[in-house]
Amino acid sequence: GSRAEASGKIVLDLQRMQGVPAEEAAPLIRYAQSIQRQRGDYGNKVLSIRGEDLRALALMFDTSLESLTEKLVSWGVLAPGSIGHPGD
Numbered sequence: 011g012s013r014a015e016a017s018g019k020i021v022l023d024l025q026r027m028q029g030v031p032a033e034e035a036a037p038l039i040r041y042a043q044s045i046q047r048q049r050g051d052y053g054n055k056v057l058s059i060r061g062e063d064l065r066a067l068a069l070m071f072d073t074s075l076e077s078l079t080e081k082l083v084s085w086g087v088l089a090p091g092s093i094g095h096p097g098d
């Protein structure tokens with residue numbers, strides 16, 4: 011169904027998130043921080059986000075899912091276990 015299509019596991023490496031280009035990556039940083047806030051989930055090294063959140067992020071970046079994933083890869087913020095992780 012639609013849930014399976016929307017799903018594509020994205021695991022963000024929160025440590026590496028601190029090294030992304032601040033201005034360009036601002037929407038990603040804000041989004042991840044608000045998910046942490048909503049979950050009350052602090053002190054972890056990684057943050058798994060919903061596949062559908064990646065879709066929402068692509069809209070915010072005014073780009074496609076594919077291009078956004080490439081951006082995340084180039085910023086080095088995808089932790090092992092993510093789709094598109096270079097080591098997979």
Ligand code: C2E
Nearest residue numbers: 044045046047048049050051057058059060061062063066
């Ligand atoms: P919600 O979407 O109604 O989810 C309620 C609770 O269901 C979550 O509380 C969590 O305990 C559980 N849950 C939801 N999705 C998953 C999942 O993929 N895996 C597991 N193991 N449990 C899940 P939690 O985590 O305290 O989140 C509270 C609310 O914060 C959520 O209510 C949602 O509105 C928002 N939220 C949290 N994380 C995300 C996220 O990654 N994306 C979005 N869009 N909203 C999120």
Ligand code: C2E
Nearest residue numbers: 013014016017018019020049051057058059060061062063
């Ligand atoms: P997904 O929706 O793409 O979520 C990917 C991962 O983000 C989840 O992996 C979980 O680690 C995290 N996540 C998403 N939303 C929340 C949240 O509200 N709170 C917390 N704490 N974590 C969240 P997970 O749990 O292994 O789930 C894998 C996939 O299984 C999900 O992908 C979703 O497609 C499906 N799924 C799991 N539980 C439910 C559910 O209760 N209802 C529905 N409709 N789908 C579910």
Ligand code: C2E
Nearest residue numbers: 011012013014016017018019020058059060061062063064
């Ligand atoms: P729950 O785990 O208490 O989750 C309640 C609601 O939180 C879900 O209602 C859904 O709206 C949201 N949610 C939970 N996990 C996820 C997720 O991974 N991604 C997103 N985007 N939202 C999530 P929903 O879908 O009607 O599911 C009702 C209940 O059915 C869930 O209660 C859970 O007990 C079970 N369930 C449904 N799908 C799955 C699944 O894929 N895996 C598991 N383990 N349980 C599921």
